[in-house]
Amino acid sequence: MTALAHKSAPPAFDVSLIRKDFPILARQVHGKPLVFLDSAASTQKPRAVLDAMTFAFENEYANVHRGAYWLSEKATINYEAAREKVRAFINAKSASEVVFTKGATDAINLVAASYGCLALRPGDEIVLTELEHHSNIVPWQLIRDLTGAVIKVVPINADGSISIDAFAKIIGPKTKIVAVAHVSNVLGTVLPIEAIAELTHKFGAKLLVDGCQGIVHEHVDVQAMGCDFYVFSGHKLYGPNAIGVLWARLELLDAMPPYQGGGDMIATVTFEKSTWAEAPTKFEAGTPPIVPAIGLGAAIDYLNSIDRVAAAAHERDVLQYAMVELSKVPGVKLIGTAQNKASVQSFTMEGAHPHDLATVLDRSGVCVRAGHHCAQPLMDVLGVSATARASFGIYSTRGEVDALVAALHKAREVLL
Amino acid sequence: MNAVAHVETDDLKVLYQELILDHGKSPRNARLVEHATCTAKGNNPLCGDRLTVTARVNAGGMIEDVAAEGKGCAISIASASMMTEALKNASVATARQVFEAVHQLCTGKADVASAKAMLPTSMSEDVEKLAALRGVRQFPVRVKCATLPWHTLMSCLDGKVDATTEKV
Numbered sequence: 001m002t003a004l005a006h007k008s009a010p011p012a013f014d015v016s017l018i019r020k021d022f023p024i025l026a027r028q029v030h031g032k033p034l035v036f037l038d039s040a041a042s043t044q045k046p047r048a049v050l051d052a053m054t055f056a057f058e059n060e061y062a063n064v065h066r067g068a069y070w071l072s073e074k075a076t077i078n079y080e081a082a083r084e085k086v087r088a089f090i091n092a093k094s095a096s097e098v099v100f101t102k103g104a105t106d107a108i109n110l111v112a113a114s115y116g117c118l119a120l121r122p123g124d125e126i127v128l129t130e131l132e133h134h135s136n137i138v139p140w141q142l143i144r145d146l147t148g149a150v151i152k153v154v155p156i157n158a159d160g161s162i163s164i165d166a167f168a169k170i171i172g173p174k175t176k177i178v179a180v181a182h183v184s185n186v187l188g189t190v191l192p193i194e195a196i197a198e199l200t201h202k203f204g205a206k207l208l209v210d211g212c213q214g215i216v217h218e219h220v221d222v223q224a225m226g227c228d229f230y231v232f233s234g235h236k237l238y239g240p241n242a243i244g245v246l247w248a249r250l251e252l253l254d255a256m257p258p259y260q261g262g263g264d265m266i267a268t269v270t271f272e273k274s275t276w277a278e279a280p281t282k283f284e285a286g287t288p289p290i291v292p293a294i295g296l297g298a299a300i301d302y303l304n305s306i307d308r309v310a311a312a313a314h315e316r317d318v319l320q321y322a323m324v325e326l327s328k329v330p331g332v333k334l335i336g337t338a339q340n341k342a343s344v345q346s347f348t349m350e351g352a353h354p355h356d357l358a359t360v361l362d363r364s365g366v367c368v369r370a371g372h373h374c375a376q377p378l379m380d381v382l383g384v385s386a387t388a389r390a391s392f393g394i395y396s397t398r399g400e401v402d403a404l405v406a407a408l409h410k411a412r413e414v415l416l
Numbered sequence: 417m418n419a420v421a422h423v424e425t426d427d428l429k430v431l432y433q434e435l436i437l438d439h440g441k442s443p444r445n446a447r448l449v450e451h452a453t454c455t456a457k458g459n460n461p462l463c464g465d466r467l468t469v470t471a472r473v474n475a476g477g478m479i480e481d482v483a484a485e486g487k488g489c490a491i492s493i494a495s496a497s498m499m500t501e502a503l504k505n506a507s508v509a510t511a512r513q514v515f516e517a518v519h520q521l522c523t524g525k526a527d528v529a530s531a532k533a534m535l536p537t538s539m540s541e542d543v544e545k546l547a548a549l550r551g552v553r554q555f556p557v558r559v560k561c562a563t564l565p566w567h568t569l570m571s572c573l574d575g576k577v578d579a580t581t582e583k584v
């Protein structure tokens with residue numbers, strides 16, 4: 001895993017061309033141009049994704065893996081082609097290692113229930129970090145309560161970074177599973193996944209990486225990263241919602257029991273006993289999210305069609321600009337200032353609750369997230385009940401940061 | 417109250433009018449009631465806001481003291497503060513009526529006149545103040561912020577321990 005970076009000077013990145021690919025960015029809200037700064041919650045969709053999905057519904061839709069007729073075969077080919085696109089995008093060894101799920105949450109629940117059940121005995125340890133999203137906490141609590149395992153939590157530093165030493169103090173012989181975010185959805189911190197993987201494997205444990213934010217901003221090569229499970233959601237990667245991915249090494253998928261039973265995931269069924277299909281089908285019970293998978297494939301095609309390295313440099317530029325400009329607003333405090341961070345910036349304003357800020361900003365057309373960001377334990381660690389968060393995507397601009405800053409000045413007038 | 421203008425900044429000014437900001441910044445009765453007879457915790461799972469409402473109700477059904485303490489946005493803190501001011505020394509029965517009136521004001525189902533008509537005349541002045549909360553009706557996602565303290569008070573008076581905003 002490496003930050004996306006050019007070897008030589010980056011070519012000019014024309015964000016105005018990128019913005020033309022996203023129809024929604026042309027609209028207004030409350031009579032103001034839309035300034036969408038909540039891409040970490042869900043990104044907007046390029047025309048290519050919308051068109052691919054419409055085309056699939058209008059021309060090539062039927063259930064998959066079932067019909068002996070041409071249309072079903074075509075839908076199956078398209079669905080499986082999407083799987084191959086994901087495989088190539090994350091450099092998995094085989095498409096059989098790519099399981100389609102409803103989303104990252106679904107994927108983590110799958111691993112917690114299936115692998116957790118296989119691996120965890122009373123007293124075994126599951127290691128998480130303080131900056132995890134609820135979806136990488138609660139599934140582990142459920143399996144902890146079923147198995148008698150114990151959850152250990154790696155602390156963050158004041159700037160939102162986590163040092164590998166902190167992991168070294170907690171990961172040990174009792175550790176069976178380490179589950180961490182690739183990139184924090186609140187702080188933007190990029191975690192040192194390769195080093196965490198090495199430490200995890202030293203004790204024979206397995207590493208799950210919640211890649212919801214990571215895959216959006218970083219180059220992901222699951223083989224090079226050395227993790228055992230990587231999960232993400234399509235809707236944060238410019239794709240549709242209701243589709244996510246679990247990648248796992250084939251040996252693990254083969255060893256794991258099914259998570260849900262139903263159609264598709266079986267080889268044979270009698271009332272006495274059923275046998276399972278091979279991975280990934282074993283983990284895709286029922287009719288899968290066919291067109292969302294095709295939409296995700298189209299999002300990946302779209303990302304492959306642009307200069308992603310230049311896009312990442314552009315996002316970093318917008319983030320740097322935002323950090324400087326936000327700091328100039330009286331009363332604003334940046335939360336999450338780790339050296340290595342992605343384009344997510346949380347902040348608070350003295351004397352104004354984030355919810356009130358978000359309401360005032362909204363009337364200027366500026367969409368930011370306010371609240372606990374599904375990371376209540378992290379809020380407790382930070383000593384706040386909520387933060388405001390601006391997060392950027394490939395289509396974000398310095399001009400949008402200016403609009404945010406202007407709206408914050410207005411919020412000071414209204415609220416203080 | 418002034419006529420509501422259509423410009424969005426005016427919506428904001430109505431929502432964040434002086435009275436709301438004042439109560440939001442310096443909430444009254446932000447404490448726990450001594451010798452409380454009932455207590456309830458309110459929680460807005462959407463934003464993580466939490467507050468604790470405590471009250472002392474005497475044998476005659478009068479609220480001798482009521483207080484609300486917690487963390488939240490200007491709207492929920494102001495609403496809690498104004499609620500405690502309005503309902504101290506009111507009867508439990510009146511408190512329930514005021515809850516209903518405030519609820520209708522915040523959801524746009526009642527205007528100030530009809531809210532007043534729902535209540536004993538002794539509450540008229542309080543209702544006029546509480547009507548400041550009705551700015552939220554232009555901001556549907558914020559209605560829960562205004563009503564959380566009231567739901568929590570109702571749970572408190574009903575002898576329940578928890579309230580959430582999931583019932584608006």
Ligand SMILES: Cc1ncc(COP(=O)(O)O)c(C=O)c1O
Pocket residue numbers: 040041103104105106133135136181183184185210212213233374
């Ligand atoms: C870091 C992280 N993990 C997990 C999730 C959950 O993703 P989803 O709701 O798409 O399953 C999110 C989304 O907010 C996230 O940012």
